[in-house]
Amino acid sequence: MIEYNGANEINGQFIIYEGVENASFEEIVEIRVNTGERKSGQIVKIDGDKVIVQVFEGTESISLTNNTVKLSGHPMEIGLSEEILGRVFDGAARPIDGLGEIYAEKKADINGKPLNPVSRAYPRNFIQTGISAIDGLTTLIRGQKLPIFSGNGLPHDQLAAQIVRQASLVGEGGNFGIVFAAMGVKYDVAEFFKKTFEESGSL
Amino acid sequence: MAVGYIYGINGSVVRVKGSRDFMMSETVRVGNEKLIGEVISTDPEFTTVQVFENTTGLGVGEPVEGLGKQLSVQLGPGIISNIFDGIERPLKDIELSSGHFISRGINIEPLDKDRLWPVSLKVKVGDYISGGAVIAVTPETNSVTHKIIAPPKVEGEVVFVEQDGEYNINHVICKLEFGGKEIPLTLAQEWPIRVPRPIKQRFPASIPLITGQRILDTMFPIAKGGTAAVPGGFGTGKTMTQHQIAKWSDADIIVYIGCGERGNEMTQVLEEFSSLIDPRSGRPLLDRTVLIANTSNMPVAAREASIYTGITLAEYYRDMGYHVAIMADSTSRWAEALRELSGRLEEMPAEEGFPAYLSSRLAGFYERAAYAVNLNGTEGSVTIIGAVSPQGGDFSEPVTQNTKRFVKCFWALDRALAYARHFPAINWLTSYSEYAADLEGWHKDNVSFDFAKNRLEILSILNEESKLMEIVKLIGADVLPDLQRLVLEMARVIRLGFIQQNAYHKNDTYVPLVKQDKMMDLILYLYEKAKILVEKGVTIPTLLKSDIFEKIISLKYDVANDELYKFDDYKIEVDNFYNEFYAEYA
Ligand SMILES: Nc1ncnc2c1ncn2[C@@H]1O[C@H](COP(=O)(O)OP(=O)(O)OP(=O)(O)O)[C@@H](O)[C@H]1O
Numbered sequence A: 001m002i003e004y005n006g007a008n009e010i011n012g013q014f015i016i017y018e019g020v021e022n023a024s025f026e027e028i029v030e031i032r033v034n035t036g037e038r039k040s041g042q043i044v045k046i047d048g049d050k051v052i053v054q055v056f057e058g059t060e061s062i063s064l065t066n067n068t069v070k071l072s073g074h075p076m077e078i079g080l081s082e083e084i085l086g087r088v089f090d091g092a093a094r095p096i097d098g099l100g101e102i103y104a105e106k107k108a109d110i111n112g113k114p115l116n117p118v119s120r121a122y123p124r125n126f127i128q129t130g131i132s133a134i135d136g137l138t139t140l141i142r143g144q145k146l147p148i149f150s151g152n153g154l155p156h157d158q159l160a161a162q163i164v165r166q167a168s169l170v171g172e173g174g175n176f177g178i179v180f181a182a183m184g185v186k187y188d189v190a191e192f193f194k195k196t197f198e199e200s201g202s203l
Numbered sequence B: 001m002a003v004g005y006i007y008g009i010n011g012s013v014v015r016v017k018g019s020r021d022f023m024m025s026e027t028v029r030v031g032n033e034k035l036i037g038e039v040i041s042t043d044p045e046f047t048t049v050q051v052f053e054n055t056t057g058l059g060v061g062e063p064v065e066g067l068g069k070q071l072s073v074q075l076g077p078g079i080i081s082n083i084f085d086g087i088e089r090p091l092k093d094i095e096l097s098s099g100h101f102i103s104r105g106i107n108i109e110p111l112d113k114d115r116l117w118p119v120s121l122k123v124k125v126g127d128y129i130s131g132g133a134v135i136a137v138t139p140e141t142n143s144v145t146h147k148i149i150a151p152p153k154v155e156g157e158v159v160f161v162e163q164d165g166e167y168n169i170n171h172v173i174c175k176l177e178f179g180g181k182e183i184p185l186t187l188a189q190e191w192p193i194r195v196p197r198p199i200k201q202r203f204p205a206s207i208p209l210i211t212g213q214r215i216l217d218t219m220f221p222i223a224k225g226g227t228a229a230v231p232g233g234f235g236t237g238k239t240m241t242q243h244q245i246a247k248w249s250d251a252d253i254i255v256y257i258g259c260g261e262r263g264n265e266m267t268q269v270l271e272e273f274s275s276l277i278d279p280r281s282g283r284p285l286l287d288r289t290v291l292i293a294n295t296s297n298m299p300v301a302a303r304e305a306s307i308y309t310g311i312t313l314a315e316y317y318r319d320m321g322y323h324v325a326i327m328a329d330s331t332s333r334w335a336e337a338l339r340e341l342s343g344r345l346e347e348m349p350a351e352e353g354f355p356a357y358l359s360s361r362l363a364g365f366y367e368r369a370a371y372a373v374n375l376n377g378t379e380g381s382v383t384i385i386g387a388v389s390p391q392g393g394d395f396s397e398p399v400t401q402n403t404k405r406f407v408k409c410f411w412a413l414d415r416a417l418a419y420a421r422h423f424p425a426i427n428w429l430t431s432y433s434e435y436a437a438d439l440e441g442w443h444k445d446n447v448s449f450d451f452a453k454n455r456l457e458i459l460s461i462l463n464e465e466s467k468l469m470e471i472v473k474l475i476g477a478d479v480l481p482d483l484q485r486l487v488l489e490m491a492r493v494i495r496l497g498f499i500q501q502n503a504y505h506k507n508d509t510y511v512p513l514v515k516q517d518k519m520m521d522l523i524l525y526l527y528e529k530a531k532i533l534v535e536k537g538v539t540i541p542t543l544l545k546s547d548i549f550e551k552i553i554s555l556k557y558d559v560a561n562d563e564l565y566k567f568d569d570y571k572i573e574v575d576n577f578y579n580e581f582y583a584e585y586a
């Protein structure tokens, strides 16, 4: 894997590198800062030998000269296996619960592939949330989506946590899993979620 | 043919170097995986290509190969009942070859090339034919006879005709000779999606597309060959309206484009349309329907193309002499695709980030609607009905506003009505149809002499209601004179009994024009009689003791489409009500 030294321009969360060869679109790169820090990013635009990288962990502490970038040759992938159940990850799928690495049975491109519309079955079953306002009026249909609109100071966190604790398939058995993603939430909110899910056994 | 290499990548936009031979709108194969793309601009240094598949992993330096032809659709038997993606790739075949998820770089012909079609030839050696001529026919589905027509630009003397028999789409069934050259014709032809197929002449609108939806057919009718927009905030009923029209309208062929909306809605069409029976042909609705799906999770450049793919298929069937209705749900997602591509091309954004050419693109699309005399002299039409999803239901945004300039029917969906579960939530005060006057003659000749008059009276009662409601809001209904209170009561009967239409009720989901007219007649007859009673001094509370108002409101459920004789009984009931109340109170 080739490494390139130094950036040409840094602006917000973006870094421009020049002289990069064989880049591919949405490829994951690793940036090593000479402070020892490592950051990951993704190529969001290519123009000849110039690439624009979006840095996931922020560009703080990066200068035009103090870093090298290494191309990974593949888009963002995460390792998957049944072990991920009950675990907690950061946005790049790295475990943050101190329980060690995941032994990946397979790698999956997070960009996925579009589901063929003819492969869909029209959704008819539902997921019971145990919240009567949802189950009765705006049923959560399996294979569908249900947004919760909220605002500052409203108890959407509690509601979300309650859904995770109580959600179940009705009647038949079958496998049922929950993926809960907390994005841009404050530390104490994240802790609240973790604690509730641990206590209720959802995790 | 042009071969270049990838120089730059920005989402679905790829810049290519190394050849000056690419032509505009040429189909290209991009990268090692041979993703499908289209040339959108070219200059001595770079050619810019939009790629119809996800470009993740595409690398600089990979080859880009021109196919030497414009982005085209294949036209021939096998289109109807099928479901294609935005560039006419057959989704069922893709499922067979790549499973439930759509892989990249799949190279499958749009139409099944092995299937044999029973063909009867319609020309003989020595005939001189030109573009549009019907060469042969084959039953495409149980409801649609597919006419194999000579491609628009060819002409010549027939020098060979195949015998009637079963052939696949690539079989040469006829040869023409023109200028010393032989032109072989098969069951299939190609046509570039961005070029309208030629017609001989356009006719002004004069025949309605009958939808079976009362508020559309009577209040805001659309003509065959016309254009309509269905704008509305989320959940107001755009998709439902489009589905209802796709199901029940009297078009011969339906082209349904799911453009950036939910995959489930396509599944629903596939499932429902194969079981629902077309009241006119007695065959499943799917037998006259073709679906184009670029759902929200499918690549954005193909969304831009899906609209053109759909309209080209529609024009092809129009050329056979069919009436085609095309629905696009939602043109806003298409406009957003344009915006995304334009952004990636680093073009100068205009209003709300949409490109400055949004309006001309919309115009170009809606202009392809027409009631036409085809090259072969038959008449056919393409009617376009586009859903518009303005953010926050705000109709002042660019897509709604620009669409409004080019469509002649505006069926404005209203949040408040939808919220009150008044469906279809089409607001009768803000909607309009510029065809109503053009269609009066047809209605007079084919429905009833009074149709236009009834329509105006119904509309005027509704308009008066809205004016009176201003007063009622301020000081209440009690102070209104009884004649005006009667207007409010009649408006209620019209809203609940006529305009509201339940898509889920078997007697109400589709209503023929005759019944619509009889309903208007009856409501206006009741109004006429009640007005006399009120003028004679019968008070509103007294009138409302009669159950006739509620009876007429629920008539839509109680009288099935094939029980129109019952209207006579209702008329007698109105007479009885009148006579009774006249005798007792007047
Ligand atoms: N004519 C109708 N009869 C009965 N119910 C209707 C009718 N039209 C709409 N509805 C109701 O409104 C709901 C939402 O309608 P629809 O999905 O068509 O809205 P939409 O405008 O397409 O929404 P979105 O913006 O989310 O795509 C339907 O599920 C249905 O319950």
Ligand SMILES: [Mg+2]
Binding pocket: B238, B239, B240, B261, B329
């Ligand atoms: Mg919809």
